Amino acid sequence: MILQxxxxxxxxxxNYYEVLEVSPDELPLGIRLAYKKSFELYQxxxxxxxxxxxxxxxxxxxxxxxxxxxTLINPETRKEYDQSLIASGLLEEERTFRDRTKKPIAxxxxxxxxxxxxxxxxxxxxxxxxxxQNPVIRDLLARDILGGSDLQKLRTVLDVxxxxxxxxxxxxxxxxxxxxxENLDLFPPLVYLKGFLRSYIRYLGLDERVVxxxxxxxxxxx
Amino acid sequence: xxxxxxxxxxxxxxxxxxxxxxxTGSLGFMLAKQGYKTLLIDVDLGAANLHxxxxxxxxxxxxxxFINKExxxxxxxxxxxxxxxxxxxxxxxxxxxxxxxxxxxxxxVLRGVAKLSYDYILLDLGAGTSFNTxxxxxxxxxxxxxxxxxxxxxxxIYRLIRSVYFRKVRQVLKxxxxxxxxxxxxxxxxxxxxxxxxxxLQIVGELDPEKSVLLRQVLESFRFKLVLNQFRKQDNYxxxxxxxxxxxxxxxxxxxxxGNISFDDRVHNAVCKKRPFLELYPYTQTAxxxxxxxxxxxxxxxxxxxxxxxxx
Numbered sequence: 001m002i003l004q005x006x007x008x009x010x011x012x013x014x015n016y017y018e019v020l021e022v023s024p025d026e027l028p029l030g031i032r033l034a035y036k037k038s039f040e041l042y043q044x045x046x047x048x049x050x051x052x053x054x055x056x057x058x059x060x061x062x063x064x065x066x067x068x069x070x071t072l073i074n075p076e077t078r079k080e081y082d083q084s085l086i087a088s089g090l091l092e093e094e095r096t097f098r099d100r101t102k103k104p105i106a107x108x109x110x111x112x113x114x115x116x117x118x119x120x121x122x123x124x125x126x127x128x129x130x131x132x133q134n135p136v137i138r139d140l141l142a143r144d145i146l147g148g149s150d151l152q153k154l155r156t157v158l159d160v161x162x163x164x165x166x167x168x169x170x171x172x173x174x175x176x177x178x179x180x181x182e183n184l185d186l187f188p189p190l191v192y193l194k195g196f197l198r199s200y201i202r203y204l205g206l207d208e209r210v211v212x213x214x215x216x217x218x219x220x221x222x
Numbered sequence: 223x224x225x226x227x228x229x230x231x232x233x234x235x236x237x238x239x240x241x242x243x244x245x246t247g248s249l250g251f252m253l254a255k256q257g258y259k260t261l262l263i264d265v266d267l268g269a270a271n272l273h274x275x276x277x278x279x280x281x282x283x284x285x286x287x288f289i290n291k292e293x294x295x296x297x298x299x300x301x302x303x304x305x306x307x308x309x310x311x312x313x314x315x316x317x318x319x320x321x322x323x324x325x326x327x328x329x330x331v332l333r334g335v336a337k338l339s340y341d342y343i344l345l346d347l348g349a350g351t352s353f354n355t356x357x358x359x360x361x362x363x364x365x366x367x368x369x370x371x372x373x374x375x376x377x378x379i380y381r382l383i384r385s386v387y388f389r390k391v392r393q394v395l396k397x398x399x400x401x402x403x404x405x406x407x408x409x410x411x412x413x414x415x416x417x418x419x420x421x422x423l424q425i426v427g428e429l430d431p432e433k434s435v436l437l438r439q440v441l442e443s444f445r446f447k448l449v450l451n452q453f454r455k456q457d458n459y460x461x462x463x464x465x466x467x468x469x470x471x472x473x474x475x476x477x478x479x480x481g482n483i484s485f486d487d488r489v490h491n492a493v494c495k496k497r498p499f500l501e502l503y504p505y506t507q508t509a510x511x512x513x514x515x516x517x518x519x520x521x522x523x524x525x526x527x528x529x530x531x532x533x534x
Contacts (some may be wrong), residue, residue, distance in 0.1 A: 041464055048464035051377035052472070 015090060016068035016081065024082070025097045028073060035069040075099075127205035130158055141206070146214035148182040151200075154211075155180075158204055169199040176200065182219065190221065228261075230335065230343045231519070232359045235368035236378025238349035241451040242266075242368045244489060244499070245512075246346040247275035251498045252516040254308035258341035261300065263311045265331070265358045266348035268321025270313025277304045277496055281312035286320050288334060289327050296334030305498065309340070323354050332361055349378075351385040359386055360393075363444050366519075367477075370452040371461050379448075379465070387419065387441070387473060394437050395426070403429065419473050446477035449515055453482040480518040483511045 017024050020034040042049055042061050053061065071077045078097070085091035131137050136157050140150055155162075162180075166173040175196060178186035187193055197215060201208045233246045246262060253260040264272035264285065273281050283299045293299060300309045313320075323331075335343065347355050359365050365386070369379045392400045406425050427434040446469075450462045458464075462479035469477045486508040492499035500509050 041468070046464075047371065047373055047376060047458070048461050049468050050373040052380050052468055 015085060016072055019064055019068040020072070022072075024085075024091055024095045027097070027101075028075075031069065031072050035065065035073075038065045127158060127160075131205060141210065144214055145218045146211060147218045148180040148215075151211075151215065152180040154206065155204060160204060165200060165203050169196075169203060171196050171199060184219075228338060228340045228343045229364065230345065230362035231364050231366055232345040232347055232361055233366045233368060234347035234355060234359045234382060235375070236349060236351060236382035237369070237375045240368050240370050240375050241483070241489075242349075243272050243275050243346050244493070245366075245368050245449060245451060245483070245515075246272060246344050247498065248500055248512045249516055249519070250276070250308055250342075250344050251305055251500050252513060253342050253344075254305050257307065259307055259309075260342045260344065261309045261311065261338060261340040262303075263335065263343060263345050264313035265345050265354075267313050267316055267323060267354070269348060270316060272346045273310060273312035273314045274496055275493065275498075276308070276310050276312075277498065278310055278312060279496060281310065281314050284312045284315045285331070286313070286316040289320065289323070289331065290317070295337070296331070297338060328354055328357060332357065335361060351378075351382050353389070356382075356385050356389045360389065364447070365444070366447045366449060366480075368449050368451050369465075371450055371454075371457040376465065380469075383446070383469060383473065383475070383477075387475065390440060391422065391426075391437060394440055395430075395433060399430070399433070423474075441475060444475050444477075446475060447519065448477055448479045450479070450482045452485045453511075454485050457482075481511055481515040483515065484508045 017026075020031060020038055022030055022034045026034070039062070040046060042053075042058060042065065044058070049058075071081050082091060082096045086093055086096070131141075134157055137154060140146065140154055143150075155165075162173055162176050165171070166176055174186060175188065177183075179193075179197065179200065188196065194212065194216075197212050198208050201211045231249070233242050233249075235242050243264075243266070250260050250262045262272055262276055264270045266272070267285070270284075273279065278301060281301045283293070283301055285296075285299055287293050288296045288299050296311065299311050301312065302308075303310050335345075345358055345361065347358055349355075359382075367379055367383065369375045391403075395403060403422065403425055406429065407421055410421065410425070423434065423437070426437055448462055448466055459482070462482060466477045466479045469475055484507040486503070486506055488503050488506065489499055489508065492502050495502065500512065503509055
């Protein structure tokens, strides 16, 4: 307020932002509110400004407020007005209003899905190839009982880290570790365990029915 | 008496009946209760009644004793009140022609006030915008305007503040230059004449740039306050802020809204009993509002330098 007093200019010489008492980067909503407030203050029935202005002065002020509002509320005329202020050195470019409102976010991000899927496809293709070619895996898959250490062996041969599985499947890493070390104390209830195992096996690109059965047989849960 | 560093708060408001004396009395009561040595001066010379509110129905001395040279100093007209720390210079027994104070007598009173040594000196001003009222109002930069949220009262606030404004301009420019200025302003804008302060300052700037700088400094040193009295719950809560905004924006004077005092029928009872409202009804909304106002006025809330205009 004090600053404003120091730099007070006659009302008719104030720019539209000063007239409405808003900053040059005010949002359209703020301009609307400021206009409403100013209008209430200067309108004919206002008690606060009663007798302060002559009728002509009041009309002049009101029409100036109206003009300021109509210019600033329209994005095109506002841009034009800002440009004229910038040109005459009354306003810096950086202080003007830019529409930073966020646009609605799409529920499905098609772009992201498109980018993701080829990579995933490539990776599972690679795994399949490794599974077919590697003698160790072929040997392991031929068994009808598989322990935790066998799963770990499969995983290391396929060059997949536990962290990667945890990341992708959202299964806690200590549970994954418990599965590989057959640490029964940490096992979740059987329903969940089966679900976790399916995710684990599917991530490695193995046949989930075969491997799941073999693992459960090892634990005696089958 | 040693030269004083008293804080002087003139309390005015243009219209009569808005509660200037009530607020002066209440502020004085609260300041005294807080341990400040406080003096109330009734300068509503023609229609004094601060003594009744302060609980001194028959003061032994009054301000006209000083004006009529019956006592040598203004300090000798001070009487104590029932409230400790609270003192009064009353206008109760004033001569009947005292309302029309001659210039020399007025200057004598102003000089007398400047010599008093209290923590706070509160001046209760009369209604109207006579030179006497305005000059007492301009004794300090800390003037307090009292108004009610009614058009009649607000109208008079604007009248008073403009009068103070132009009296100040006239004082700085001296009468001759002011006349030239007024003529020039009239010539340029016959419609607004000198009531348009922006135009006025612009013309001073063109005619006499040096004076214009001085004038701006003088006008900026005002630290006015506004109190809205007799505030009913259906009134617009923001009206005080809006009035201040208009004054700051269109007169370029500094003014701060310091509170709304709720209307209370019991103020009438307190005045009839000639006892302080705050003592009789301390647990009312009105009392709380008054205390909040007093808190807002005391330094610390805003830096108010404790200086005082030397009256020439």
